[in-house]
Amino acid sequence: MRDPLPDHGEELIHLMHDSEARSDVPADSVTQHFAAVSAGTVKAKKKGLTIGAWIAVGWMTLLILAAILAPVLPIPDPINDANPLKAAQGPTLNHIFGLDGNGRDVFSRIIWGARNSLFIAFAAVITGFIIGGALGLISGYFKGRVGGVLGALTDILLAFPQLVLALAVVSFLGRTVFNVTMALAIVSIPILARITRASTLSWSERDFVTAARAQGAGHIRTMLREILPNVLPAMLSIALLGIAVAIVAEASLSLVGAGVKPDVTTWGNVIFSGQAYLREAPSMVLFPSMVIFFTVYALNYLGDVLRATFDVRESAL
């Protein structure tokens, strides 16, 4: 006989689901329990957030606040407060992250960099979110010709090597903040379209969508009121990861010389300017890299938390 243990969780969930469907017991206890145990998300489903999630939220809040408040914070100007005599210094009490090759305060540059880098990443992904989300929703909802054409378009965009695509856009149109943002947006559109489409396809099979149509709801109403709220958690979770990827992509573009021009402080430019001094003052690369690392990690983690929370909610239905 087949060993009954290995995939048993799945059977149990299935079973509990089946019995739950025919039950008058509130759809919580046992079903949820097994779904949670087997998905390994027992912790995530608990009311409130875990410590890890709080740290991630705290880090992002701090970063975003600092970025917004950069002009009023008592920190030196990241471009003009240069002092060539004190170039490439390590951390001191006055300059806790040290000074860069032009003697500019690295801590200040990181905060101003956050202002630009986060703006680029968020703006790119929000653009991708709206356009990709709309594409995915429409192509997933209308499964016929419309869906086929839009789906093919998404696949073509996905097939492009992303960094090459971004490089091409920036070098063709110029190294401005707007162009880099648009380049990253183009990269994020197909990813979000893909996820939204997949999620839409599965949700639009549900009876409540048919029920809405039977009530006389039009296509747009059905998409926006019935499907979108259910697809949104998956989109948001991917968008968070997308922001993380966009942050890294912005930095990578700068390193290959295709990012925003050096007179705009971004994390990519901060690292790029430290490159030449890697031996003398590794702090110039180390600190901004660490900030990127923590940010990307926090965003990834929050994406997971979001997905886990929403997964369990769904399984409890």
Place this chain on the structure above:
Amino acid sequence: MAGTGKAHLSQGETVLRIEDLFVEFPVGRSGLKVSAVAGISIDVREGETLGLVGESGCGKSTLGKAIMQIVRANSGHVMFGDIDLMTLQGEELRQTRPRLQMIFQDPISSLNPRRRVGKIVREGLDIWKIGDEASRQAKVLEVLEVVGIDAEAAIGRRPHEFSGGQCQRISIARAVATEPRVIICDEPVSALDVSVQAQILNLLEDMKARYGLTLVFIAHDLAVVKNISDRVAVMYLGKLCEIATPDDLYASPAHPYTAALLSAIPVADPEVNPTLRGGVGGEIPSPLAPPSGCRFRTRCPLATEKCAEEEPQIQEIRPNHFVACHFPLAEGQELPALEANIA
């Protein structure tokens, strides 16, 4: 079980009149087609409950969806009053929606998990802008109370806070909110526990009386269908086998398939030896390649060559009892017992 023919259609007033309906689904890109509904004609009279019964794959749910125009049939007519729904498109079709409603099998899947119950039930009223804000809210509270839900407490909650039985009640409330003429009930109780099933069946009877509804009740459970229906139609592989009043149909089934279905029902009585019953073996053949002639002949203990060659037409064998079979069972005649069980 061919079930073609219209001998059973009534001459008088009907709310729904389905004629020669065909629904086919392409299978992948193979070019093959499943004929889910193959030339069905049936009518539904004002104020009656028509039971549609059959095993999975018989096309009963597809028929229900084709009536609703959720699945568009390949050919045929669906007369709703004097409008042929098959000829309508887009906005014209949408205009008929509030008059024709549907209740689904899975109570949980049929409610949007992210919307509140109040909004779910109001949806139809909002779409059709029926009444003002206050009267819509009053209607929502009324229908929820009528289906046995504590309305004030329920409207702010989401579906997952309710049990399966309660979700089905909410579905019923949603369906009656726009005051439809006809409700298609697609296996509304088959996902529920027996005690809850009885509550929902009673509720449907009450709603029918209260709102003057006409119901098409689709189910696989013959006892449930008998309990609620005024007429019962038995389907097999996309065709109609037999249609009659329930008491007559269940007392003396004329189609061998109906007889087999009836004998297969487990009876809650230990004195009945289930293995000695008459019945049929095998399973439903693939709808991709349905048998020629009568579609039931491959499993029918009474089948002859004629059944393979000629599709039986629906005929009236007794008043209000129609059957599509070359060799209908006489009253009191039983199917031979299953060979497998005798051996």
Place this chain on the structure above:
Amino acid sequence: MSAESFAESSATTPSSDAPLLVVNNLKTYFKTDRGLVRAVDGVSFTLERGRTLGVVGESGSGKTVLARSIMGLLPKRDVERSGSVKFEGVELVGADNSLMAQYWGDQMAMVFQDPMTSLNPVMRVGKQITEGLRQHLDISKDHANQTALALLSSVGIPEPERRLRQYPHEMSGGMRQRVMIAIAIACGPKLLFADEPTTALDVTVQAQILDLLQTQQRDRYMAMILVTHDLGVVAGRTDEIAVMYAGKIVEKAPTKVLFSNLRHPYTEALLSSIPKISDPSHTRLKTIGGRPPNLINPPTGCKFSPRCAYATDKCRTEEPPLSAPDSDGHQFSCWFPVELSAKQTSGVR
């Protein structure tokens, strides 16, 4: 675990004259965030060799968890299992998986509700049958294939040679359930659990599968526990029936006694809420009011009291014990048992 140590462990207990299965005060609780779910809450019964027991209850009654708990198929994490399950005298509660693996398939097996999810979709049916055979019986590949062939024909699968090479998705639901039964009986278990084996199937196929289970059970002298929500399924096919409610057995009796002389109001209510084919159309159904109990905060006293038409204050405060079997072997837990016979109260034909 090796065959040797298995022999050793069974040698320590008198296995041959002990009843096949003795379940004593079995409890199975699930730890959840909302509290402890008492899915099975003190179940006791004895099952002799070759006998069939029907376990009937609605969802949330604990019937499925009971079957899985007896077989030791529940996840270890967040599950509290106590009491005693003795299989031929060997205690299974607390046994580790290596001991249980000796029992699974070989001594006891289970047929699940949904044959689609319980069969491995990417493995040929033949392989799924022979795998267990070779693991438990230590026989050659050819021998295992021959046995698999014989098993498939004995469960009524036409063209067994061809079917052996097929994948589950190439078969109908009824065929898949037949394969599941073949896998379950392959090693000649002494106890077969059938957990809602026909709920996913059509009526005509359901009857065939139930017939098959019954013939196999008789031919092989297996004991069988048939878990179902449908009293009709167990009526003509079991020796005894146990009715479960809120994790407890509320009534247990030989099948004929139960139907002719039911005593528990829940059994009565359950029987009368089923629409009967013999009743005329539009017969008003008797319903059980209220909802199944919350297993986290169950009602005090008798668990059925909030929904029971006959409940008194005593029922609401004091929990009735399961009575000792009377001369008919009839047990029930009710302070005010139903006096009338089932035939008079529920109108079963």
